[in-house]
Structures are given as C-alpha cells and as structure tokens.
Amino acid sequence: MKFTDTHCHLDFEALTPLQTSVPNSLLAECFNQHIHQIIVPAISPDNWSNVLALTNFNQELSNNSCKIFACLGIHPWFLDNLEHQDLTLLAEKVANNRANIIAIGEMGLDAVIAKQQNNLPKQLEFFDYQLQLAKQQKLPVIVHHRGTHNETITLLKQIKVPQAGIIHAFSGSYQQACQYIDLGFKLGIGGTITYPRAKKTINAIKRLPLSSLVMETDAPAMPLYGFQGESNSPLRLINVFEKLLSIREEKPEVIAEVMENNISALFKLPTNE
Numbered sequence: 235m236k237f238t239d240t241h242c243h244l245d246f247e248a249l250t251p252l253q254t255s256v257p258n259s260l261l262a263e264c265f266n267q268h269i270h271q272i273i274v275p276a277i278s279p280d281n282w283s284n285v286l287a288l289t290n291f292n293q294e295l296s297n298n299s300c301k302i303f304a305c306l307g308i309h310p311w312f313l314d315n316l317e318h319q320d321l322t323l324l325a326e327k328v329a330n331n332r333a334n335i336i337a338i339g340e341m342g343l344d345a346v347i348a349k350q351q352n353n354l355p356k357q358l359e360f361f362d363y364q365l366q367l368a369k370q371q372k373l374p375v376i377v378h379h380r381g382t383h384n385e386t387i388t389l390l391k392q393i394k395v396p397q398a399g400i401i402h403a404f405s406g407s408y409q410q411a412c413q414y415i416d417l418g419f420k421l422g423i424g425g426t427i428t429y430p431r432a433k434k435t436i437n438a439i440k441r442l443p444l445s446s447l448v449m450e451t452d453a454p455a456m457p458l459y460g461f462q463g464e465s466n467s468p469l470r471l472i473n474v475f476e477k478l479l480s481i482r483e484e485k486p487e488v489i490a491e492v493m494e495n496n497i498s499a500l501f502k503l504p505t506n507e
C-alpha cells in the first residue's frame with residue numbers, strides 16, 4: 235500500500251526548522267511508512283518561495299524518500315495586510331512557476347475570521363479571483379472552509395473549475411459532501427474523523443463513494459484525537475488511515491489503492507518510478 239498526504243504545511247517551522255533545507259529524516263521516515271507523496275499548499279505571498287524551494291529538493295532526495303509537490307495560493311486567514319495587487323502577483327508567480335506547481339491553494343472562506351475581521355467581501359474577492367486563475371491555468375484547487383458550505387458551494391457552481399480539486403479538512407453532512415462531489419471535488423479526510431464528536435462527518439464518510447475520498451494531515455496543524463496540544467506530523471496519516479478502516483467496509487488494500495487513483499485523477503504528478 236502507498237499513501238499520499240494531500241495537505242501538509244511542510245514548510246512551517248515545526249516541520250522544517252531550517253527553512254533552507256528539506257527535513258530529510260522526516261521524509262525518509264514517511265517513506266518507511268509508505269507515505270510516498272506530500273502535497274504542500276501555500277498560505278500567503280510570505281511563504282510562496284519556501285514552498286517552491288521544497289520542490290527543488292525532489293531531485294536531491296534519495297529514492298528512499300517521499301516526493302514533495304507544491305501549490306500556490308492565498309489562505310483566507312492572511313488577507314489583513316494584502317491588497318488586490320497581491321492577487322496579480324499570485325497570477326504572475328503561478329505563470330512563472332507553472333511547471334513546478336500542481337494546484338492553486340489553499341484558498342476559500344472562513345466564517346469565524348469573517349466575523350472577527352469583518353472581511354467576508356474581501357474573502358469572496360480573493361476566493362473568486364483564485365478560482366478564475368485556476369480555471370485559466372487548467373489547475374485544480376485546494377479549498378479551505380469553516381462554517382461556509384453554502385457560500386462555498388454557490389461560488390464553486392458559479393465559477394466551475396474543470397479540474398475541480400480537494401475540499402480540505404472536510405467536515406459536514408452527507409448532503410453537503412454530495413454537492414461537492416457533483417462538482418467533481420474530492421473530500422480531504424484528516425484528523426477530524428478521529429474525534430468522537432465528529433459523528434455527522436463520520437456518518438457521511440461511511441456512506442460516500444470511495445472514489446470521492448483522499449487523505450491529509452494539515453500538519454503541523456490539526457492534531458489528532460489523543461494528540462491534542464502536540465504539533466501534528468505527516469506521519470499521523472497512518473493513524474487517519476487506521477481510523478478510516480474502522481469506518482469503511484472495504485479491505486485496506488482497496489481503500490488505499492482507490493484513494494491513490496483519486497489523487498492521480500486530480501493532479502498531474504510527475505511519476506516517481
């Protein structure tokens with residue numbers, strides 16, 4: 235079996251203490267656990283270069299290490315000091331690094347931040363622009379959501395990105411999940427399902443087609459149940475998989491294989507072998 239962490243902030247200090255070098259031992263350990271690919275989303279202009287730099291190490295990494303794939307985007311938590319021109323900058327950065335990225339993201343809407351910063355219109359502007367950019371560049375998207383299913387689904391229906399993408403850290407009902415799936419999206423399954431309180435999400439994941447699921451950790455964020463207060467790691471992807479096995483009825487090999495196929499269907503990843 236092989237696994238892919240479809241959402242890991244590998245460039246964050248907790249995982250890559252020296253911003254200039256790749257965390258070799260962590261990547262080798264991931265590979266030992268059969269985690270052969272890690273997708274790294276960007277969050278703001280501040281980390282675009284670091285995220286891109288991580289992919290430069292793919293050539294240097296040994297065959298006994300997992301491979302890193304980058305995305306470029308602007309996360310709704312970090313709009314405070316940004317202006318419309320940062321979106322133009324993003325479009326330029328994407329065009330100049332088109333061969334080194336596999337998606338636009340992460341982007342999206344966050345109701346908690348919208349309330350705190352009173353910035354829903356700005357969040358919508360940034361989300362809208364990035365969806366259009368993905369469409370233009372024929373790239374999939376990584377979508378953040380928190381308390382914003384209705385607004386997110388409305389916008390995704392308005393601006394249909396043919397390559398679709400991943401609804402990061404999906405939590406919600408079966409009906410909500412089906413709306414994303416109808417638009418071609420896959421659902422990012424992570425630490426949320428390890429929490430006993432996540433009954434609605436667990437029930438949804440039990441019933442959804444396996445062809446709509448991919449796994450992620452969001453490390454170093456979103457620690458799993460039992461690890462609260464600790465920094466999360468891409469190695470915990472295995473714990474997410476084990477929890478998924480207890481929810482689904484298919485054999486482990488089948489679940490793993492279908493999820494890997496789901497990733498190949500979404501992204502154009504240079505092959506490892």
Ligand SMILES: [Zn+2]
Nearest residue numbers: 241275340452
């Ligand atoms: Zn994230």
